[in-house]
Amino acid sequence: YSQPSSSEEYDIDITSLLQAEADLYSDEADSRHNIAEPVQYFPQSESDDGIPKTCYCGGEAVVETSYTSKDPGRRYFTCGNADDGDCHVWKWWDVAVMEELRDYQRQLREVKDQANESDEKLVKVEQIVGELAKKKTGIANGYPLLVCVLLSVVFLLCMVVMFKWVAEKENVLTESMEELQRMKMRLSNL
Structure with a gap:
């Protein structure tokens, strides 16, 4: 048995590996700074019981109609900003x-x-x-x-x-x- 020699097939440039690893860690560190923190909305009492007047985000509650096969035509309260992915008010109209x-x-x-x-x-x-x-x-x-x-x-x-x-x-x-x-x-x- 003999030790591998420094032939061409085993020739690895350690400097380029270290540079690649440093770049990887650098990219990872930069990506943490670009992630937006979620907005924290606090529940408002008007939104919890009865007919909601305002959303958690402060927007006005609006009435929409459901078009799902399970609840076709059923109305519900929601927020005009509901499409932004944050937490918003949502409640069936008849329940409210x-x-x-x-x-x-x-x-x-x-x-x-x-x-x-x-x-x-x-x-x-x-x-x-x-x-x-x-x-x-x-x-x-x-x-x-x-x-x-x-x-x-x-x-x-x-x-x-x-x-x-x-x-x-x-x-x-x-x-x-x-x-x-x-x-x-x-x-x-x-």
């Missing part, structure tokens, strides 16, 4: 509307519960006033008037608070209905 309606039902139940609580409190106040009127302490003529005035003030305060709360919920409901009408107009224009 049902979530919105469930939220309104919950709010309506809360209003009814608060109205019932106010009625119960009013009945309790009327009972207390009735009991106090029966006791008639030293001030016989002025006491019923004071109780009536006090009861009226309490009743008016309860009504003012209740009407303000109902007006606030009505504004939310009106805005949502207007938004649904605008979306309906946009859908009819499609």
Whole structure:
């Protein structure tokens, strides 16, 4: 057995190999700098429940129609920038509307519960006033008037608070209905 000689078939230029390896590492290092970092969008609460108004990217949510064989003609919310490859809002229209309606039902139940609580409190106040009127302490003529005035003030305060709360919920409901009408107009224009 003999060692290979430095014949032509085994003749390797080590300098060119080292240069090729250095070029390879250089290209790899350069390519890391050219890779764009993905844009990080933070979820917005409007996009998660109910009808989305804005996308995660800040764009306006639009209504599109599905043309797939599984869901032909089914509408959905998406973003106008959805083709850029980033994360955007996407939600079926009927699911979003049902979530919105469930939220309104919950709010309506809360209003009814608060109205019932106010009625119960009013009945309790009327009972207390009735009991106090029966006791008639030293001030016989002025006491019923004071109780009536006090009861009226309490009743008016309860009504003012209740009407303000109902007006606030009505504004939310009106805005949502207007938004649904605008979306309906946009859908009819499609």
